[in-house]
Amino acid sequence: MRFNDTRSLLLATAAAVFLPSAAFAQEADDTLPEVVVTATRIPAIVADTPGARVIDSATVEQRGAVFAADILSDVPGLSVTRSGAFGGVAQVRMRGATPGKTLVLVDGAVVNDAAEPNGAYDFSGFDLGDIERIEVLSGPQSSLWGSDAIGGVIAFTTKEIDGVRAEAEAGSYDTLRGRLAGGVANDAWALGGYVSRFVTDGISVADEANGNPEADGFENTTVGVRGRYAVSSTVELDGSARWSQSEADLDNGFPVEDNDDRSESEQWSGVIRSSVEALGLDHQFSVSASDIERQTFSAFGSVFEADRQSYRWQANGETGAAVYAFGAEREESAGSISTGDSVSLGTTSVFATGRYQATDALSVTGGLRFDDTDDFGSETTGRLSAAWDVGAGFTLSGAWGTGFKAPTVSQAVCDFCFSSQPFPALRPETADGYEAAIGWRSADGRIEGRATVYRLNVDDQITYIFDPLTFDSYYVNIAETATDGVELEGRAVLGGGFDLTLAYAWTDARDESNGRRLARIPEHAASGTLGWTGDRLSAALTVRAEGEQNDTNAATPAVLDGFVTANLNAAYALTDNVTLTARVDNLADERYQQVLGYGEPGRSAFVGVRLRY
Incomplete structure (x- = not known):
């Protein structure tokens, strides 16, 4: 599908975000829940928190998402790209910021x-089977x-x-996939575990x-315990650990x-936490850790490890x-570089946040x-936001905040650098951003x-x-980028068991030094999910579209065509404990690329069974 066709669909989706009531609203008992976000350190209502979204396990199940990359691209303002399906590196860009942000x-x-040059996380093998939200x-x-956290946070x-x-x-x-989980949970204690296995012959990555x-x-195996x-x-103690291995x-x-x-x-992460009520406060003391080792087997093979x-x-x-x-907080990280040496970095922090209900x-x-x-050196960052319920279901909100990113291990020692002169001394990247939003919720909550x-500005x-004249290559603080954007999103409980979720993003991300668009960030992106739930049968159709996008930041970048894909997911409850599942990905057999040279799967189908006791 060419860009003009994609743009028409995207604009139609944007126009529909706030109009589902006129077309579909009927009498129904269901209402949309008031969602709370906790990554803000103090619980906050999503509708009152600029830039906040929550995806729960019910949504993951409704859409048939297996890995994190399958569903994060439905969030407006997030650009998810994969260097090939089934295990190709999957990275997220939030509001135009590079993946390491x-x-x-x-x-x-x-x-x-910590060993990745920009400090970015690879979502390709992140299984969602044990994820609650x-x-x-x-x-x-x-x-x-x-x-x-310049671009944002995914928790x-x-x-x-x-x-x-x-x-x-x-x-x-x-493709074969299996999951098994079990546990006991009550008011006094809880203990549970989980294992998932995914194997596929795949398609050609090229x-x-x-x-x-x-x-x-x-192949991917994930094991978790909580x-x-x-x-x-x-006084309460809690903890969790998660281990994953991919080939x-x-x-x-x-x-x-x-x-x-x-x-x-191979990677694992874990946390041990104690919660204590004392002196009129709820105290949490936690120790968390993560470790990753990745090895590439090729003509230029490498091994990297970070913790x-x-x-x-x-x-x-x-x-x-x-x-x-x-x-x-005190955070310590270490990562290996191309020479095999390990480099350590550390940061000590103090923080405070609060919300005041003025009226x-x-x-x-x-x-x-x-x-x-x-x-x-040191950095001080801040954020200020406000939400105002103006009546008739409307809420106005806005925020201003600053951010910073310290150089990574690779940047700190200038890994893969070559120069006859001393390498430039690096300083942290800094950013500031502001946003304004208007939200609306119907009186019946549907x-x-x-x-x-x-x-968002990044300095x-x-x-x-790389200097082609001297063949010198090194890291330097030179770039300034800016992103202007619009994000539209809507949800509706419709009549007859139907529900609808829509999202659209316009993202103008550019290099301020030359005005060029940043790579792998489509100017237009949209998604929509129409779900239906009956007595035993449920189904969801998700359509996702992206406009054309640059693939490099060069003077003559490659331009990838826009595309539209659709996935269908369905479930039939044989009994209260046994459910049959089926899903079809890429219904229209669209041929497209998210990264230049790397293909995506055509139409594919899967059937399964789900047991719950």
């Missing part, structure tokens, strides 16, 4: 790859979480399981349309073509119309954080929508440059 948390543990905070969030929370769950699925490309027929397989114990009425066949080169390259990765540890104390309190949290209709939230890095406009962006 998205902070990723699992149960509060930072899992960003995904919280997305767009815009600078350094006042909450420190470095790496995953794992499930607490009560009973037994099992699932099996098979389908196209000799685009088959360019004469690359060799299939590239992918527990909780109430020591007394004022993927790869295709590389310029141009990308079939070869025998492959990769292996992080965080030590955090946070106290939450409430006084009259104010709720607040404050605390301190029944107006609330104001503010946050301040001081980060003292071991190697790059329809809601929000429109957001924003600006002193660290860039790897």
Whole structure:
């Protein structure tokens, strides 16, 4: 599908975001729940929190999403690209910021790859089977979480399981998937575990349309455990751990073509936390850690390993119309570089955030954080937001915030750098962003929508440059980028068991030094899901569209065509405990690329069974 056709669909989707009531609204008992986000450190209502979204496990199940990359692209303002299906590197760009500027948390543990040149996280093997909810905070969030949160934060929370769950699925490309989970949960304690296995022969990672027929397989195993114990009425202990291993066949080169390259990765993360009520405050003491090892087998094979540890104390309190949290953190990270050496970085931080309910209709939230890095000085960041209920279901909200990102391990030592002169001294990247939103919720609670406009500026962006005259290459603070955007989103409970979710984003992300559009960020993107739930049968149709986009930041970048894809997911409950499932991905067999040279699967189908006791 060419760009003009894609744009027409995108604009139609945008126009429909706030109009579902006129076309579909009928009498129904169901209403949309008032969603709460917790990655803000103090619980906040999503509708009152600029840039906040929540994806719960019911939504993941409704859409048949297997891995995180399958559903994150439905969030307006997030651009998800994969260097090939089934195991190709999957990265997220939030509001035009580069992938290393998205902070990723699992149960509060930072899992960003400290050995990746930009500190970015690879979502390709992130299985969603044990995930209860995904919280997305767009815009600078350094006042909450420190470095790496310039574009925003994606926080995953794992499930607490009560009973037994099992699932099996098979389908196209000799794909097999299985999940098994079990646990016990009550008021006093909980303990549960989970294992998932995914195996596929896959497709050619290099685009088959360019004469690359060799299939590239992918395997992933994920294991998780979560527990909780109430020591007394004022003391509780909880913890979780998650381990994942992936093996993927790869295709590389310029141009990308079939070869025998492959990769292996192993990662784990975990957190241990104690919650204590004392001195009129709820105190949380936690220790979290994550570790990743990735190895590439090719003509230029490599091995990289990275780890992080965080030590955090946070106290939450409430006084009259104010709720607040404050605390301190120490984070230490280490990553290997191309020479095999390991380099360590560290940051000590203090933070505070609070919300004041000025009137029944107006609330104001503010946050301040001081980060003292071991190697790059200190940074103070802040964020201020407000929400005003103006009546008739409308809410006005806005936010302004700042962010920073310290140089990564690779940047700090200038890995893969060559120069006869001393390398430039690097300083942290900084950012500021602001946004304004108007939201509306119907009186019967069945329809809601929000429109957001924003600006994100990034200064002193660290860039790897190469001088063709001297053959020098190194990192330097030179780039300045800016993103202007509009995000539209809406949800509705319709008559006859139908529900509708719509999202649209216009993103103008550019390099301020030359005015060029940034790579792998479509100007227009939209998605819509129409779901239906009956007595035993349920189904959901998801349509996703992206306009054309640049694939490089060069003077003459490659331009990838826009595309539209559709997925259909269905479930039939044989009994209260047994459900049959079926899904078809890429219904129209669309041929497209998200990254130049890497193809995506055509039409594919899968059937399965789900057991719950």
